[in-house]
Amino acid sequence: MTGMSRRTFLSLSTAVAAGAAATSLTGCGSAAKKSGEAASAKVKLPSYVPFTKIKPDLPPNAKGLSAGFLSYPEELVRSVAKTPGDGSNITMLTEIWTQPPTPKDSNGYWKAVDKNLGVDLTAILGTDPGYEQKFSAVIAGGDLPDLLWIPPNQGIQHIAELLEAKCADITKYVSGDAVKTYPNLAAMSPAHWKTAVVNGKIWGAPVPYPAFGQVYAGNPKVWAKADGLQSSSTEEFLDKCKEVTGGKTWALEPIYVNAVNVLCQSFGAPNKWRQNKDGSLTWFQETDEYTEALAFVLKLKQAGVFYPGNPKMADAYIKMAQGAIGATVHANPYNARNEIRVQDPELAAEIMIPFAAGGNKPNHHYHLGTIGYTAIKKGDEKRVRMLLRVLDYLAAPFGSKEREFLEYGTEGEDFTYDKNGFPTRTKQGKQEVEGLYSGLQTATTSPFALIASSFPGDERAQDVKDVYAAEQKLIETAVRNPVVGHYSDAYTQHYGRMSTEATDLVNDIVSGRKKIGEWKPFWAEWKNKGLEQMAREFQKSIEKSA
Template sequence: MTGMSRRTFLGLSTAVAAGAAATALAGCGSSTAAKGEAASGKVKLPSYVPNTSIKPDLPPNAKGLSAGYLSYPKELIQSVSKAPGDGSKVTLLTEIWTQPPLPKGSNEHWQKVNKALGVDLSAILGTDPGYDEKFSATVAGGDLPDLMWIPPNQGIQHVAQLLESKCADITDLVSGDAVKDYPNLAAMTPAHWKTAVVNGKIWGAPSPYPAFGQVYGGNPEVWEKAGGLSAGSPDEFLAKCKEVTGGKVWALEPIYVNAVSVMSQCFGAPNKWRQNKDGSLTFWQETDEYLAALDFVLKLKKAGVFYPGDPKMADAYLKMAQGSIGAAVFANPSGARANLRTNDPSLAAEILIPFAAGGRQPNHHYHLGTIGYTAIKKGSEERVRMLLGVLDYLAAPFGTKERELLEFGTEGVDFTYDKQGFPQRTDRGKQQVEGFYSGLATATTAPFALLPSTFAGSHGPQDVKDIYAVEQKLTETAITNPTVGHYSDAYTEHYGRMSTEATDLVNDIVSGRRKTGEWKSFWTEWRSQGLDRMAREFQKSIEKNA
């Protein structure tokens, strides 16, 4: 994803951290595939079949470790043997994270992609913010697009009912070895596919995203005097924060809810929900571990190590690059390194690995691994298969001719190769390719890979090695969210307000306006307002379909 905003980051990580996840994705319903007992049975996820024609320098694995490439391939492979389309018109509803491209009629690159896909693709391009309104307006129009990207965290309501009647259940077409008909989709891991499962059925092609979750990324020049950002205990972390704070420098950004989220990993909090021995579920923010993290963040606040700003500040990353903030929370490790390089190519962000706190083992929280999935409008099996072929083309990985066309366009016109051999868009490429690719990659794309071109400056290969090593460390303690792939009506109904109120209370407690003693009573009240119902509905779905 390119050009993702700070607001979007908060949506994908902080808000999702409170349980949005793929659990908010409501499934579509019946089709010519699984019905009756099959529809309510346990789903067999698609087989994981990595592309063996492309050899990364650093290998990925099914646990979420990203493939790493140190250079651009001298020869690209062909991953799709022929255009998947049948010449028909296809509409796509998706979201873009950068400036809109030139319209299809005046966009030569768009027309070239359509020729490669073998369809006349039109796209309805939503933006951030506003995608939920675009989605609702499109649905209200009655004529649904052939392909619809469904995000987990933008407040879209009643998706389950809508898709139950309007979308194709693709379980039989991709489950198990059936996915081998779509090799690029087959290269997605079980974790990717699980986010597209609801009620024991698979409803779309996932939109992959880095598997690892929130981390503190730090400016190494700020932390040098303290011996680096790494710490082995809360006391050591606090001491280091105090040491680097002074003058016009503060150790941490003032987005307190992010601080508690990352620190909760150190105190062993569950990843959004804890599945208890009896099968019941406990929400992560109502656990003793989360409360311990909140108490520790309050201790950090009293020590004066947070930048004295708005807990919703939008320029924390820039201030970190400028050296007035030592560390900020990022959606994932690669994002931290890439962002700091963009703001100052000479700086390589350090990543804080969760340390053990409170006598508990740390739990790094995996991200969902996707930012949603793209569902297919119900139709004949032939048309659904054709549209799956289109999505398979869009999921072409790094190192393929298809990916270069989609992401960069035509050499000499839309892009040129830089000194390191990586494509760089021309002005025309920025007008015609960038925004269009942003929308296509939102719909679906290949699993995330670490690339030197992600990181500004000449340090890309070393950055790839460094972040790959960080990911290896994080896999040692990383845990998943047990509710991914399960649905709760209560969640979609109540989560937005519950999350907002919880964030406000965190800010008030850390700022000293309210007491930590109010935290547990807040969750006691919410249990009767919808939290218990969320837990029961997720538990029922897990027992039935997991």
């Protein structure tokens, strides 16, 4: 998925905006209210049936390696046999990551979407930031949309109650081989579907996202004097940062919590939670490995290698492309290359692979694998199946006619093909297609692939090869978050405040306003304020699914 703001994924959670204000859902009722501790009862996940009509140039694998396409297919295939809708009105609550589209009444693409889906679509488009407030307001209104995007972490509470009270349990429609009725949804892996499981039931269509997590990307022109960004130790990394810092250039962007998040991978910190031998769970920020990474970032700050200014500055990528900053943190390897190409099409950012630090083997942190899922409003089976067919259309894969239409609209009006055969939106396409497609893609989409046409500039095929190579290296040490697919009421209740306070303390420590000795006591206090309860609930859920 492209076009998301950096705030969305460069947070403590690697999911969506840590520190968003907690949202309390009202009007959900208490009927069928169940504890989230039952989240992972033994539900049979959908069968995995990859889409095989288009063969990628670079093959994916089960560990998360992305498929790679070096060129645009000469012939597109059909992935949906017939129009999915039944002509009825449907409403969708989703989020957009770009400018809003032209309103429906004057938007030809929107009307074409209606025709191709076979529905009359009303899209309620939330924004970043602000989706949690939009979500709460819509739910409080009492009239639930037919399709409802539920993000993994925007401070939204009581999701389990909402699902049980007002949403359709789609387990019987998609569990096991039943999902083959919806072939594009069947192309999603079990890892994707796990994120849509609550209380032992499947509640929606996942929204696949790159499997990999946060990385540093470096401006190769800045790092050339230090023989590149790659390092083999903390000592070498610090020396390189000092070497490239000088004049009007600083080695690193000053978003300190992201620096610790990336560098704690080198120290072997767990991916959000560590599952101990006795089955208990430890939050990654309370580990010695994270504390060591924090101490190292403090050392980097004291060495003067961070760009001076506000740690939340929004123009870091621009300054990196200009050479004022040497390296910036990105949500994943694809974004690391793509987002800098957007700033400078001639700049091929170097992707840093975690090095060993503190005597530990590095752990690259996989992303959650999705950015949530889209649930379906309760209704009769005919209605639910129709909405599943609509979601199946939205999940059309790269190389299909449906995907080209969804992403680019109508040839000649919304897009044209460039000299390399890649679709390029026209002015009308940018106004009418871009914003609505962003929302449709947030609702659900096909498994992520590295596609040459998604990169700016003239080195698109090389970008695919370089990112693919970086993913191959990251896989060697990549570890998953053990609680993905499990639910904790305490987590949804307390995480937003906990992460905000933790981020503030990281900033205070690195900036010198507080001492690093305050870090461990902070987590000792949080054990009694919700952290221990989160761990117990996740542990119980994991044990029930064993």
